[in-house]
Amino acid sequence: MKHALAVLLLTLPALCLAQGRPNPPCDRWPTNIAEGRLKSAGILGSIDYTKTEAVQLASEKIGKYEDGEQMWREVYHITFHEKNGNKVKVIAVNEGAGEFECSIGGVDVFIVSGHLPSRDTDRVFKQIE
Template identity: 40%
Template sequence: MKKYIIGLLAIMPLSVLASSPDCHSWPMNMAEAWMKNAGIVDLANLDESKTEIKQLASEKKGKDLYTQIYHFVFHDKSGGQYEVITQSDASSTECSISEVNSFLVTKKDLTH
């Protein structure tokens, strides 16, 4: 029984990687560009090292096509933060299959 459990644990990471592509960089870059173009934030003020990334969902739509939903929290150098949800399509070979829909959820400014 112990060998069976160890075998399952050994192959689990491979099955997770095969299930959905890791395509966070495309929607993250497009969300930043969207915030800049909308006048929400100057990209020079963002502290990219503090950016938080969480994939909320990945739905398989075809043989190698997924709709992915990400939640990003961008932090600026003044202590403010910007929460953005994105939705886009990706495959295992191409992260930019579709445009990225970006939604600003929260904008918090540090005021003290």
Template identity: 40%
Template sequence: MRKLLLVPLLAVLPILSFAKGPDCDSWPMNISEGWLKNAGIVDIINLDESKTKSTLLASEKKAKGLYTQIYHFIFYDTTGNTYEIITNSDASYEECSMSGVDIYLISKSHINK
């Protein structure tokens, strides 16, 4: 039930994202890959980076050029499994890593072969 409520919210968030801010998806993406490895979910070497999808869901301007950004990532491994992650971090035009990255694994799908 909770996931059903999350889907419409995630669909509407890009529309509400007026303050785009800096293009900083690489910082939370790299941290997420490391988190997936450290959590024992998937090794980075098994991820197919060419298939990784990144979507900026929201960007809120804070004081003095600082933005809070929420990204949705879909990682694919070499066997076709997917890992969906939502991240929350602060960024500026000068530096993408203005804060740590909060990482939420929202979906893990395995293909049975």
């Protein structure tokens, strides 16, 4: 019985992962903003849009707007595939997605310059890669 309780307590955090917003998915808004900023900075060339990937890493409620609409902060790992074979990876933080509108707040874009994988194979990183 003690072991069953210990296992339950250890698995509880996995059951409490942040859930995304209940309404429209907002991966396109931060992806479009990131693309524009990367192209303006000369970091991103011609993109193969069929391979562009955006994986939501986190979502949290951060307050309410004046009209009472729930406000969310969303974090995405975005991979752009250039037509020349290069990949450009970024983390995009959408500060202020609403329940029904994705583009209410600004988007911070962080360029991922490298990845140090753990020795153990991690399912989450496999999904992102």
